[in-house]
Amino acid sequence: MTTKSLERFSFAERVSHWTSALCFLYAAFTGLALWSPRLFWLSGVFGGGETVRAWHPWGGLFFALALGVMFRRWVGQMQLDEDDEIWLAKSHLYAQHIEAGMPETGRFNGGQKMMFWLQSASAFFLLLSGLVIWFPEVAPRSARLIAILLHPICAAVSMGGIMVHFYMSTLAVPGSMGAMIGGKVTAGWAKSHHGKWFREVSGR
Amino acid sequence: MPATTVAKLVDTSLCIGCKACEVACQEWNDQEFTLGVFNNTYQTQPDLTPSFWNLIKFNEHVDDGVNSWLMAKYQCMHCADPGCLKACPAPGAIVQLPNGIVDFKQDNCIGCGYCITGCPFDVPRLSPTSKKVYKCSLCSDRVGAGMTPACIRTCPTNCLTFGSRTDLVQLAQIRTAELKEDGFKDAGVYDGPGVGGTNVMYVLKHASEPEKYGLPKDPRIPWTVSLWKGPLKWVANAAFLGTAVGAMLHYLKFGPKETHDDDEVA
Numbered sequence: 001m002t003t004k005s006l007e008r009f010s011f012a013e014r015v016s017h018w019t020s021a022l023c024f025l026y027a028a029f030t031g032l033a034l035w036s037p038r039l040f041w042l043s044g045v046f047g048g049g050e051t052v053r054a055w056h057p058w059g060g061l062f063f064a065l066a067l068g069v070m071f072r073r074w075v076g077q078m079q080l081d082e083d084d085e086i087w088l089a090k091s092h093l094y095a096q097h098i099e100a101g102m103p104e105t106g107r108f109n110g111g112q113k114m115m116f117w118l119q120s121a122s123a124f125f126l127l128l129s130g131l132v133i134w135f136p137e138v139a140p141r142s143a144r145l146i147a148i149l150l151h152p153i154c155a156a157v158s159m160g161g162i163m164v165h166f167y168m169s170t171l172a173v174p175g176s177m178g179a180m181i182g183g184k185v186t187a188g189w190a191k192s193h194h195g196k197w198f199r200e201v202s203g204r
Numbered sequence: 205m206p207a208t209t210v211a212k213l214v215d216t217s218l219c220i221g222c223k224a225c226e227v228a229c230q231e232w233n234d235q236e237f238t239l240g241v242f243n244n245t246y247q248t249q250p251d252l253t254p255s256f257w258n259l260i261k262f263n264e265h266v267d268d269g270v271n272s273w274l275m276a277k278y279q280c281m282h283c284a285d286p287g288c289l290k291a292c293p294a295p296g297a298i299v300q301l302p303n304g305i306v307d308f309k310q311d312n313c314i315g316c317g318y319c320i321t322g323c324p325f326d327v328p329r330l331s332p333t334s335k336k337v338y339k340c341s342l343c344s345d346r347v348g349a350g351m352t353p354a355c356i357r358t359c360p361t362n363c364l365t366f367g368s369r370t371d372l373v374q375l376a377q378i379r380t381a382e383l384k385e386d387g388f389k390d391a392g393v394y395d396g397p398g399v400g401g402t403n404v405m406y407v408l409k410h411a412s413e414p415e416k417y418g419l420p421k422d423p424r425i426p427w428t429v430s431l432w433k434g435p436l437k438w439v440a441n442a443a444f445l446g447t448a449v450g451a452m453l454h455y456l457k458f459g460p461k462e463t464h465d466d467d468e469v470a
């Protein structure tokens with residue numbers, strides 16, 4: 001047995017991550033209830049159509065706030081450096097678990113950074129368009145006509161991204177989920193998946 | 205036998221602006237009239253409201269130095285291809301009856317307001333108190349019982365006629381021909397071909413300029429609404445499915461990432 005000796009995510013990071021994740025799931029499933037009349041039955045799970053209409057925007061708003069907190073915390077660490085660009089160009093190798101030729105990664109790899117930017121951008125546009133759809137009697141018609149298209153597009157992009165994110169963090173890279181729940185990883189995990197970061201935090 | 209499509213014809217050249225239809229609509233639908241905005245016109249109020257579904261617009265018009273009003277009845281058009289229905293996410297909140305009437309069923313409405321954005325004629329109104337949308341039902345309840353809509357029943361000038369759509373299209377053409385004979389060269393019928401035809405039709409003296417009556421020139425379901433409710437659904441559904449299948453195949457082919465030196469203690 002190895003000990004999880006390195007702190008990967010602080011308590012505050014884990015709280016903001018899971019707050020935004022739960023709000024996201026709530027917003028995503030209540031949103032999907034309105035995505036098509038064929039999915040309207042989903043609204044029953046969340047208290048009925050009127051409840052969904054009333055609460056989805058609040059779920060979305062809290063999601064955006066929690067993401068905003070994460071954004072502020074991580075934006076500095078999410079800037080792409082040269083290694084990340086090489087990493088991204090070779091990401092097909094990463095997907096096949098081929099390690100030769102892949103640059104070592106810091107705390108976050110190029111893919112994770114891209115996920116961060118994708119989710120931040122889509123959350124921003126979800127918020128903008130969501131505010132417009134929230135108040136149809138106030139928002140001008142031209143804005144509503146764009147928003148009803150933009151909101152589900154961004155929702156689809158972010159949900160697609162989250163599906164990948166979910167797969168990576170559960171099945172594809174064992175140990176990641178533990179890092180976000182308990183906050184700690186083993187030295188081996190850190191070395192294998194984020195070599196540069198491992199050297200920084202362990203001093204080896 | 206399929207139900208005949210019912211329709212309402214508004215011959216704007218015969219409207220005298222008496223507003224009897226407004227009153228009849230309020231009465232039959234048991235609507236309380238709340239004094240709206242007074243902005244120095246003869247028009248009852250500037251716009252439709254959740255409890256005011258039929259408005260005679262007094263459009264001011266100057267022709268050769270002569271002032272006139274282009275009266276136009278403003279209410280739901282009962283489109284053959286209703287943008288409101290296309291946009292609505294709640295099954296049964298908007299129904300299109302076999303006779304062509306488009307009716308809102310408030311019991312099923314969740315108040316999202318999508319229909320307001322989908323409607324090319326800007327008709328549905330969201331009530332801030334009940335959080336439901338309302339609009340003209342073409343007196344669906346009366347029509348179902350074999351009566352004519354309240355506005356039609358009360359109109360003193362034959363400006364409004366109710367009947368089968370086929371009959372009324374003919375009547376509209378006859379009226380147009382008569383107006384042309386009277387010197388209104390631009391007379392014509394307005395029935396929204398862009399939305400598959402509307403079951404509320406107009407005879408206009410200035411048919412090439414419906415905007416003068418406050419009617420949109422070429423009403424169509426907005427393209428963003430069609431894209432949203434059409435191709436976008438399929439593209440996004442395919443993308444979701446693709447992502448899920450892709451993740452599964454990836455796992456089956458490559459499995460999880462391995463962690464090396466797992467026994468090394470830091």
Ligand code: HEM
Pocket residue numbers: 024027028030031032034035036052053054056057058059060061063064123126127128129130131133134135151152154155156158159293316
């Ligand atoms: C950021 C703040 C957000 C606001 C203010 C917001 C607001 C809204 C509003 C007002 C609606 C119309 C119906 C309703 O009220 O329930 C809606 C629909 C929807 N929302 Fe959001 N939302 C937000 C975030 C999200 C998020 C994070 C997702 C999920 C990824 C999402 C997915 C959807 C979907 C799928 C729909 C239905 C779209 C359609 O009808 O095609 N929203 N949103």
Ligand code: SF4
Pocket residue numbers: 279280281282283286287288289306322323324325326327328339
């Ligand atoms: S006029 Fe508007 S509310 Fe009436 S049927 Fe057409 S789209 Fe629906």
Ligand code: SF4
Pocket residue numbers: 288291292293294297298308312313314315316317318319320336337
């Ligand atoms: S407000 Fe009501 S009728 Fe209009 S689209 Fe939403 S659920 Fe349908």
